[in-house]
Each structure stands twice: as structure tokens, then as C-alpha cells.
Amino acid sequence: MTPAIGSLRADLEPRLVAEQGTAARVAAIAEPVLGGIGYRLVRVKISGLDGCTVQIMAERPDGTMTVEDCEAVSRALSPVLDVADPIDRGYRLEVSSPGMDRPLVRRSDFERFTGHRLKVEMAVAIDGRRRFHGLLLGVEGEAARIRRDDAAPGEATELLLPIEEMAEAKLVVTDALIAESLRRGKAAEREARRQQVEDAAPIGAGPPSEARPKHVQPTPLDHGRGAQNEGE
Numbered sequence: 001m002t003p004a005i006g007s008l009r010a011d012l013e014p015r016l017v018a019e020q021g022t023a024a025r026v027a028a029i030a031e032p033v034l035g036g037i038g039y040r041l042v043r044v045k046i047s048g049l050d051g052c053t054v055q056i057m058a059e060r061p062d063g064t065m066t067v068e069d070c071e072a073v074s075r076a077l078s079p080v081l082d083v084a085d086p087i088d089r090g091y092r093l094e095v096s097s098p099g100m101d102r103p104l105v106r107r108s109d110f111e112r113f114t115g116h117r118l119k120v121e122m123a124v125a126i127d128g129r130r131r132f133h134g135l136l137l138g139v140e141g142e143a144a145r146i147r148r149d150d151a152a153p154g155e156a157t158e159l160l161l162p163i164e165e166m167a168e169a170k171l172v173v174t175d176a177l178i179a180e181s182l183r184r185g186k187a188a189e190r191e192a193r194r195q196q197v198e199d200a201a202p203i204g205a206g207p208p209s210e211a212r213p214k215h216v217q218p219t220p221l222d223h224g225r226g227a228q229n230e231g232e
Contacts, residue, residue, distance in 0.1 A: 012035070013040075013106050013107070013108055014106070015031075015041070015105040015106055016105065016106060016107060016142070016163045016164045016166075017103065017104065017105040017163065017164075017166045017167075017168065017169055018105070019043070019044050022046055022086065022087060023044045023045065023046050024044075025086040026044045026046070026054060026056075026081070026086050026087070027041060027044045029080060029081060029084045029086060030044065030056055030077055030080075030081075033076055033077050033080050034058055034073060034076075034077070036076075037072065037073070037076050038060065038061075039058045039059065039060060039065075039069065039072075039073055040058065040059055040060070040061060041056070041057075041058055042057035042058055042059055042098045042102065042103060042105055043055075043057040043098070043103045043105060044056060044057075045057075046087075046091075051090070051091070051092060052087065052089055052090065052091040052092065053091065053092045053094055054081075054087065054091050054092070054093050054094065055094045055095075055096065056073065056077065056093070056094070056095045056096070057096055057097065057098045057099075057102070057103065058070075058073050058095060058096075058097070058098075059097060059098060062188075063112070063184070064184075064188040065096075065097035065098070066192070070095045070096060070097070071095075073095045074093065074095045077093070077095070078093055081093065100171070100173055100177060100178065100181050101170055101171050101172065101173050102170065102171055103168065103169065103170050104118065104169040104170065104171065105169075107139060107142070107163060110136060110138075110139045110144045110163065110169075111138070111139050113136060113171060114136050114137065114138045114139070115135070115136065115176075116135075116136055116171055116172075116174065116176065116177050116180075117133070117134065117135055117136070117149075117171070117172040117174055117177075118133075118134070118135075118136050118146070118169055118170060118171050118172055119131070119132070119133045119169070119170055119172055120132045120133075120144075120146070120161055120166055120168070120169045121166070121167045121168045121169075122161065122165055122166055122167060123165050123166065123167040124165045126159070126161065127155070130167075131150075132146060132148060132150065132159075132161065133148065133149055133150045133172070134146040134147050134148040134149050134150065135147040135149070137158070139163075140160060142162060142163055142164060143160040143161055143162045143163060144160070144161050144163055144169070145158060145159070145160050145161075146158070146159065146161060
């Protein structure tokens with residue numbers, strides 16, 4: 001099967017795979033803020049290594065995310081989190097793109113990455129198992145169909161996994177996924193340069209030379225308990 005990338009749905013599409021505990025509280029605060037400035041929340045992760053880090057994975061509705069986008073999300077979200085105070089200690093806010101081995105959280109994510117490999121951990125065991133690895137074959141109703149590569153003798157090689165019962169679903173990096181990501185990245189860069197040309201050129205002027213694309217990097221902000229953001 002040739003991996004295919006489909007079109008994304010409206011940015012109001014709900015997430016079907018969500019967080020628990022403190023991460024869920026942060027997500028509930030972050031999601032409307034991101035939606036209000038044109039982005040979609042992908043996932044919230046909280047790590048206690050080297051202090052507390054709150055990672056916000058976000059994207060545009062078309063799946064792209066530049067370093068400028070990360071900075072815009074940080075500026076919008078940081079003061080809101082400071083006021084809501086969902087975490088009981090100092091933390092470091094980090095905004096990033098979902099990455100190549102991205103989480104799949106919406107139905108359209110599973111449709112979009114049909115033909116690629118993934119690993120799934122279920123919140124509810126299916127036939128005594130919680131973890132599955134295999135090839136994503138598509139979406140049927142509210143479930144993802146996968147062809148397993150970890151099936152034991154006598155077990156079904158294909159099965160349907162209810163998306164809302166997944167604790168986590170992530171892509172597995174393969175040569176096919178890398179090639180597809182590079183193609184999508186180049187297409188996004190071309191579109192961004194085209195938009196820059198249209199925005200910068202005066203009426204009737206010819207197009208200027210193409211701008212050099214920028215690479216996505218996480219954008220960290222430090223949040224001391226009760227402290228102000230940098231630059232305030």
C-alpha cells in the first residue's frame with residue numbers, strides 16, 4: 001500500500017485521544033487559546049526531568065508549524081497559564097510541532113496517515129492486550145483498522161481499535177514516512193514563500209527573490225511559581 005496524505009478537516013474537529021490528570025487541565029486551558037489564534041492543540045506532555053517541563057504540541061489546520069508559529073502560541077498561551085495556574089510548582093513551557101513520530105489524536109490524523117506504521121497503547125485492553133504495532137489500513141466508523149506485525153500465532157492479524165479508547169497512538173518513523181514528510185515540508189515552504197511574495201510585493205510589481213525557509217525549533221519559556229514571564 002502506498003502511503004497517502006489526505007486533506008485535513010475543519011480546525012474545530014475534536015481530539016479523540018486526550019490526556020489525563022494535570023496534563024488534561026493544561027489541555028483544557030490551552031485548546032481554546034490555540035483555537036482562537038488559528039492553531040490546533042495536538043498533545044500536552046508534562047515531564048519532571050530537570051525540573052518541570054510542560055510541552056505543548058501544536059499545528060496549523062493544514063498540519064504545518066513554523067518557528068514563528070511556535071513563538072506566537074507561546075506568547076498567547078503563557079499569560080493565560082500564569083493566571084489559570086494549573087500546575088502547583090514552577091515549570092518551563094515548551095511549544096513545538098508534533099514531530100515526525102507525531103501523536104495521532106483526531107479521526108483526520110488516522111485518515112491522513114493511512115498506509116504508515118504506528119504503535120498504539122489502549123486505555124482498555126482488547127483480548128487481553130493493550131499495546132499494538134502495525135500498519136494503519138484506514139478508519140471505519142470511529143475505529144482504526146490496523147494490520148498487526150506483533151500478532152502471536154492464532155491471533156488475528158487485522159483488527160479494529162476504537163480511537164476514543166486509545167491512551168496513545170504514535171507514528172513509527174520509516175523511510176516512507178520520512179519521504180512523505182520531506183515532500184510535505186517542501187510543499188509548505190513553497191506555499192509560505194508564495195504567500196510572502198504576495199504580501200510583500202506592491203500592486204503591479206514583479207515577484208522578489210524567494211526567501212530562505214526557516215527550520216522549526218521548540219520555543220521554551222520559563223515559568224517560575226508566581227513569577228512573571230521574561231520580558232514583562
